[in-house]
Each structure stands twice: as structure tokens, then as C-alpha cells.
Amino acid sequence: MVQRLITVQLVYDSLTGNVRRFAQAVALECGGAELLDLRQQTPEREFLLLTYTFGTGEVPVTTRKFLQSHGHLLRGVVASGSFHWGRNFARAADLIAAEYRVPVVAKLNKGGTLGDRQTVSHWLRSMNGTLD
Template identity: 60%
Template sequence: MMQLVYDSLTGNVRRFAEDVSRQLGGMPLFAVSKAQDLPDDDYLLLTYTFGTGGVPASTQAFLQQRAAGLRGVVSSGSFHWGQNFARAADVIAGQYGVPVVAKVNKAGSAADRMRVLAWINEQEERAGNSKDVEDVN
């Protein structure tokens, strides 16, 4: 079963991850700071972009320990950073050979959540673990 792993500085990514988890009926959700509690299953990483396009040190440290289950990445950012908007997703995708599932502005929108939910559902169906998405409104 897919899990959600998040790293959040301001709470935006945490709220986004909690919303996605709730809409999937309580999909397992872990903070990178609790990596020791993460089962050895596949996961979607949700993180933020630090500074002018960097991957947070806490996310980097987590990936050094637990990269094996990484299946995709979502990053938040702010549109005002232009080409560096949510760039952490591009960096992680390039380093680990996984898809960028979404780049979200701050705490994301309903459309962002639907994009992530659709990707998770596709992955779960491929693995034979179909999840029902709850109403996102």
C-alpha cells in the first residue's frame, strides 16, 4: 500500500498531505522526522522548496536513508519564485528517477489535490490496492 511522507516548514505541505490522506480514507501519513516509524512500503514524498529552489536538508537526510520506496514527488513553493517555483520536485525527480506528480502553490488547490489523488489511485490500481477517493469539496 502506498504511503504519504511529508516535510513541512510552514504547515502548508502538512495540511496538503493530511487532506490527501483524509480523501483516501486515511492513507498512512508520516513526517520525515518520524522516518524510523515508516514501514518498508512504497511512498509518495511531499516536500517544500527551500530558498531559491533547494531541497530542504531534512528531506535530503530522509532520502539518504529511505530512498528505496520513493515512487513520486510533490513539492510546494510560491509562484513569485518564477522558474524556481517548487523546484525541489525537479531536483528530487532527477536524482532518484521518479516522476514529479505535482507542483503546488503554497498549500495547494482542489485541482492540485485531485491531480495527486488521481496519481495515487493509478499506482494503487496497478498494485491491486484500489482506494476510493472521498469527496474533495
Template identity: 55%
Template sequence: MQLIYDTLTGNTRRFTLKVADCTGLEAVALAEADPRGPYLLLTYTFGSGVLPDSTAAFLRRHSPWLRGVVSSGSFHWGENFGRAGDVIAGQYGVPFVARVNKSGSAADVQAVAAWLSRQEADAAD
């Protein structure tokens, strides 16, 4: 599975690279991505809970391979923290794997890595 990320401030990129280091999976910036197989989307939430235009446009073209979503944001947005993940999961019917504060914690990395490991195991069956 590929890790495809969209970032504004660099937080999502930093988190994705930590997950890639932990799992050995390829991390690709959304602007450069052209998925030909399953991928996990890692994106940020813009402002008070808005899906970034770049992420929305990407999904319109590449949603068939989408297998899950991770959304970053900041706790200070309250109920809108990481809301882009809720929007994507609902719209595309995929799991909302994790809601990550800024560039995430070690526990966040482990949780996403564990989810990815389960996906790999399920694909092998």
C-alpha cells in the first residue's frame, strides 16, 4: 500500500514520513501521486474543518484505490479537529484510521502502522 499525503504546513508530511520509516511503505506527496493500487490518504484539515481543495480534487480522480484516511489538525479547533477525515470517510465509505494532532505522536505512528499491517495481512488471505 502506498502512503499519499497532502500537507500545508509540513505536519502531515512529517507524520507520513514517520509512518513510512516504521512500515517501509512508500510515501508520495499528493501533488506527485498517480496511484495504480491501494493507498492510505493522509491529509490536513483546513481552517475550522474544511477539506483542502487539493485533497478533494485528488479524490475526484483517484478515489477507487482509496482504502483509508488519516487526518491531521490541531486540538485548538475543538469539534472541527481533523474533521477532513470524517468528511472523506463518510463520502467515500472508507475507514477513518486516525485523527492526528499536528505531526502526531509515537502512539499515533504505531496505531497507523498497526492498521496498515492488518490491511496487508487481510490482502494476503
């Protein structure tokens, strides 16, 4: 079995594909971090949640339901949104972070940027103690 550089699992919820593509890119940058779709899989250990913001700044129902069962393993959150939402931009991250007392690792405008991927990858490596 191949040992992964990152032990924190990446769990994502994606509506349009932006969050899924971002999570896949981060997983690759981190040497193949384990990636789970929360609609199909459940985490076995602590995880970073990557989700989207729905409606007027709300947490998606699928994400909220998943966290009711697995929130005790949550270690950080990343959320996407659109700058056009103003103060509700990626607000799901703020709501989840406050409820589960975890850090907001990043807020993504739609699919995120290279800088966003680097921020999330750095956080993951720091959680695992494998900073360059």
C-alpha cells in the first residue's frame, strides 16, 4: 500500500463541478491526498471539507446533512461562491467554521486560483507536519 503524504482526507460537495475540480487539483498537488465525494463516501479520519455556497449565502442541504453525522472529524473548511454575492460571498465557510469551531482555510471565487490551491495545499501539509 502506498503511504500518502497527507493524512487528512479531502471531502467535497460540488454542484457545478467547480469545487470538485479544485479538490482534485489540490489532491494532486499534495501527492495524491485521498479525495471523497460526500454524496457517495464517508470519511474514516479527520478531513478538510470543500463545499459551495447556495442561495443567498447558505450551507447546502447535502453538506449540512453530511456534517450532522461526520462533523466531529471536521478540521477545516473551504467554500466557493461568487464575488457578485458581496457580503454573502462563500458565506457557507463562515457558517460552518462558526458552528464546528474550525478554521476557514480559503474562500474561492467560483473555481479558485493557483494562489487558492497553494493556500489549501500549505494548510494540508502543515496539518500533516510535512511543510517544505
